[in-house]
Amino acid sequence: MIGLLLYLLVGAGLLVFLWLLARRKGAPVEGCGRQFVEARQALRTLQLGLLPENLIERIFDREDFRYVMAASPANIREFFLRERKRISLMWVRRVRCEIRNLMQFHLGYSRLHAKLSLLAEIRLALDFGLLLLACRALRILLYMRGPYGAGAVVGVLTAAAGRVCAASEKSLAFLNPPALESFRRDSAGDGATI
Amino acid sequence: MLSSLLWPAGLLLEFALLARSVQTKTFTKYIYFYAYISCVFIVSVGLFIGHSRTEFYEAWYWPTQFATLAIGFGVVLEVVRQALAAYPGAERFAWRASCAVFVVTFCYVEWHVASRSEWSTVAATVELERDLRVIEALVLATVLAIVFYYHIEIGKNVTGMIVGFGAYVGVSLTTLALRSFLGPGFNAVWGDLQTASYFFALIVWTVALWSYSPNPAPPSTERGNGGYDALVRGTRAQLESVRSNLRGVAGS
Numbered sequence: 001m002i003g004l005l006l007y008l009l010v011g012a013g014l015l016v017f018l019w020l021l022a023r024r025k026g027a028p029v030e031g032c033g034r035q036f037v038e039a040r041q042a043l044r045t046l047q048l049g050l051l052p053e054n055l056i057e058r059i060f061d062r063e064d065f066r067y068v069m070a071a072s073p074a075n076i077r078e079f080f081l082r083e084r085k086r087i088s089l090m091w092v093r094r095v096r097c098e099i100r101n102l103m104q105f106h107l108g109y110s111r112l113h114a115k116l117s118l119l120a121e122i123r124l125a126l127d128f129g130l131l132l133l134a135c136r137a138l139r140i141l142l143y144m145r146g147p148y149g150a151g152a153v154v155g156v157l158t159a160a161a162g163r164v165c166a167a168s169e170k171s172l173a174f175l176n177p178p179a180l181e182s183f184r185r186d187s188a189g190d191g192a193t194i
Numbered sequence: 195m196l197s198s199l200l201w202p203a204g205l206l207l208e209f210a211l212l213a214r215s216v217q218t219k220t221f222t223k224y225i226y227f228y229a230y231i232s233c234v235f236i237v238s239v240g241l242f243i244g245h246s247r248t249e250f251y252e253a254w255y256w257p258t259q260f261a262t263l264a265i266g267f268g269v270v271l272e273v274v275r276q277a278l279a280a281y282p283g284a285e286r287f288a289w290r291a292s293c294a295v296f297v298v299t300f301c302y303v304e305w306h307v308a309s310r311s312e313w314s315t316v317a318a319t320v321e322l323e324r325d326l327r328v329i330e331a332l333v334l335a336t337v338l339a340i341v342f343y344y345h346i347e348i349g350k351n352v353t354g355m356i357v358g359f360g361a362y363v364g365v366s367l368t369t370l371a372l373r374s375f376l377g378p379g380f381n382a383v384w385g386d387l388q389t390a391s392y393f394f395a396l397i398v399w400t401v402a403l404w405s406y407s408p409n410p411a412p413p414s415t416e417r418g419n420g421g422y423d424a425l426v427r428g429t430r431a432q433l434e435s436v437r438s439n440l441r442g443v444a445g446s
Contacts (some may be wrong), residue, residue, distance in 0.1 A: 014364040017338045020317035111344040116283035
């Protein structure tokens, strides 16, 4: 009986795939130079704008919450929680959007790459999948439990996003002009950041 | 009843498909696919001519069925070759994943057959066909998953090949699994469903392969000026950002 179910599942699965293929409209044209630049920007936004530790601490820090709860009237507390929830949801939405941009770039680029590694691709696909799933779970948790009810998911999300950023950084290394890189290294010593 | 109506109609469609492939010179472009159609056509014509002689039909049905089943793998090869040829990365992924699927399924089937206590030739024949269909179905599903995952655009010809062959394999697999479970009582329905699904595949192939429609060429970063221009624009934007940062530092 289990064998029959397995065979039926494979047959039905294939027919579903065919139905999806028949319904599919033209796939987007990808892989052009503009996409590389957009991916680079997505990576920068993630690394410098959305994933820095101090920003995440700022959004999800419980100290702010404790302070407002202890020292403010009820309407201010409500306003604080509402605003913090709005900001955290906005943060998740932006992270998800940039991850999708990176994923689109990676797929558009790697499919043309003759030396593609099966293991690396599977690992990256799992990372992307996990990230997008974590974003969705985080949004649901933030809606249901407010901005301070999803600490563990935020941790998972930022760790996986860091891994994906590191992998993408290698793919996009050729977009860093060498002169700018050396300039960046030289200027980091006296505190000026580029 | 249904089978006896669809059989001659199917022969006509196969002939039309082959004639059209010669006329449009697509025979050499999809060589494995048309080799499969040619084999099926020759076998079908032979069986159709001799089907009134029961001995002849019974002696030749299963051997020819297995021959066409084995050549059917050529369609899967053609799909992988055509759909992913312009994407070396995705093609490499597909070959490796397909080999893994083939080895795992084959080992599972061998183990399953070896662990059986009873043995009957008819049942074993049906099960062998079913197991080969499982491998075809899984390899096709793997290729389709890769096509979806990497957003690969495929042309009308290859889409038709996949939809037609996939529908035939999917229906065959399902009905063969049900036949193994329900026994010879299901034979009449099984025969009609198999013939109808193959006829459906022939209609899809005839429509999709009526004229040559190659896969769209993938975009390339090296091709044309568009890619390079975008790269230059991006670099300029980065430089402008550096300049404005420097102005900010100098002004403070």
